[in-house]
Amino acid sequence: MDLKATHSSTILTDRTHACNSRLCLPPIVSPISPTASAYPSSTLYPTFQRRKASSGMLNESHDGACLDAMKSSSPPHIKLNKDFISDLAICKNDAAYDAWMMKCPSALSSFKQITNHAKYKKIVLFLDYDGTLSHIVDNPEHAFMSNAMRTAVKNVAKYFSTAIVSGRSCHKVYKFVKLGELYYAGSHGMDIMGPVIKNESISDLPGCTISIEEQGNEVILFQPAKEFLLMINEVQSFLKEVTKDIEGVIVESNKFCVSVHYRLVDEKDWPKVVHCVHHVLKDYPHLQVTHGRRVLEVRPIIDWNKGKAVEFLLEYLGLRTSDDVLPIYVGDDRTDEDAFKILREGKCGYGILVTSVPKQTNAVFSLRDPTEVKKFLKLLVKWKKLETS
Numbered sequence: 001m002d003l004k005a006t007h008s009s010t011i012l013t014d015r016t017h018a019c020n021s022r023l024c025l026p027p028i029v030s031p032i033s034p035t036a037s038a039y040p041s042s043t044l045y046p047t048f049q050r051r052k053a054s055s056g057m058l059n060e061s062h063d064g065a066c067l068d069a070m071k072s073s074s075p076p077h078i079k080l081n082k083d084f085i086s087d088l089a090i091c092k093n094d095a096a097y098d099a100w101m102m103k104c105p106s107a108l109s110s111f112k113q114i115t116n117h118a119k120y121k122k123i124v125l126f127l128d129y130d131g132t133l134s135h136i137v138d139n140p141e142h143a144f145m146s147n148a149m150r151t152a153v154k155n156v157a158k159y160f161s162t163a164i165v166s167g168r169s170c171h172k173v174y175k176f177v178k179l180g181e182l183y184y185a186g187s188h189g190m191d192i193m194g195p196v197i198k199n200e201s202i203s204d205l206p207g208c209t210i211s212i213e214e215q216g217n218e219v220i221l222f223q224p225a226k227e228f229l230l231m232i233n234e235v236q237s238f239l240k241e242v243t244k245d246i247e248g249v250i251v252e253s254n255k256f257c258v259s260v261h262y263r264l265v266d267e268k269d270w271p272k273v274v275h276c277v278h279h280v281l282k283d284y285p286h287l288q289v290t291h292g293r294r295v296l297e298v299r300p301i302i303d304w305n306k307g308k309a310v311e312f313l314l315e316y317l318g319l320r321t322s323d324d325v326l327p328i329y330v331g332d333d334r335t336d337e338d339a340f341k342i343l344r345e346g347k348c349g350y351g352i353l354v355t356s357v358p359k360q361t362n363a364v365f366s367l368r369d370p371t372e373v374k375k376f377l378k379l380l381v382k383w384k385k386l387e388t389s
């Protein structure tokens, strides 16, 4: 990876506020390895997550609950066939979206409000990848980002500290984004890497190390689920094996998580997918399943998620306790809700949900699709240029 502390380093080194609060790391469910106890528990994050059913209890009712979640998160596709869709259906959808937008207005039409609030503040941008910077496609390997989007992200990172926060592994998402000046929080925040802030001591951040990446540049590395790596690799092999006869299943490795995609699986076979995943996981009480967009994500049960990754990066940048910082998080997925929630509850920033259908969310604003995300990023640059000219 070519993670250089280039453009953004001027901003990143501009630390006006010291970190007052110490960063708290995720307590592990139980000591499964000698290194687990290296992570201190904290009063800020006192609880760890537990799998809903206890170990060995992943039975049929569990399969059913999981299936219901899959169905409810996968509204039937509206085929773009003029003969098929009635104008009435379109109007109905638009009306529902318009009504929802009253609660979660467009970040484009509310741009003035956002920038009024951002005046004299440092914006820190957190961008999800799939469905936010790239359109959702059938094959996860083909979720390329357009050059225009890459330019928009590159430009915005010249003015604001910018991080990509993704369910994909850090390495994989970097291969799509290809911008060395950004921070990357892969594996749902469990695989953090980015430019080293010069003069910055990382000794206040337990578990954070400096490493040399492929191109020979120094990077910070924070991997709170490191001790799960072997387990995750093992589970991935089992998942591949047990699902190999289900047409359409893609098992994708994301370093500290495994994604089991069912986008291309016939709906009648979804119960088989669920059953296979639960069958494998019954022997792994330290792993859990979460739901994404037509994907089941297998990940360690630790108190760490995209929201925690946002807090970690703000702390690393020396901005966590600042009053003059405005974090903005743009994402489309259920896993992004953890970050939206942190910002909403802390009243310290804005979550922007990317969606073209009404959804329950902790985000404050919305954008319809990656095209609107690009517009928003361009507007931010334009505004910042005017503000500083």
Ligand SMILES: O=P(O)(O)OC[C@H]1O[C@H](O[C@H]2O[C@H](CO)[C@@H](O)[C@H](O)[C@H]2O)[C@H](O)[C@@H](O)[C@@H]1O
Pocket: 128, 129, 130, 131, 135, 136, 137, 138, 139, 140, 141, 143, 165, 166, 167, 168, 252, 254, 259, 261, 263, 292, 293, 294, 295, 297, 333, 335
């Ligand atoms: O946090 P994200 O960056 O949004 O990553 C979440 C998952 O995204 C990818 O899957 C999703 O996008 C695919 C490509 O468009 C699509 O085929 C799939 O159905 C979606 O779920 C990625 O492949 C997963 O590994 C990520 O966890």
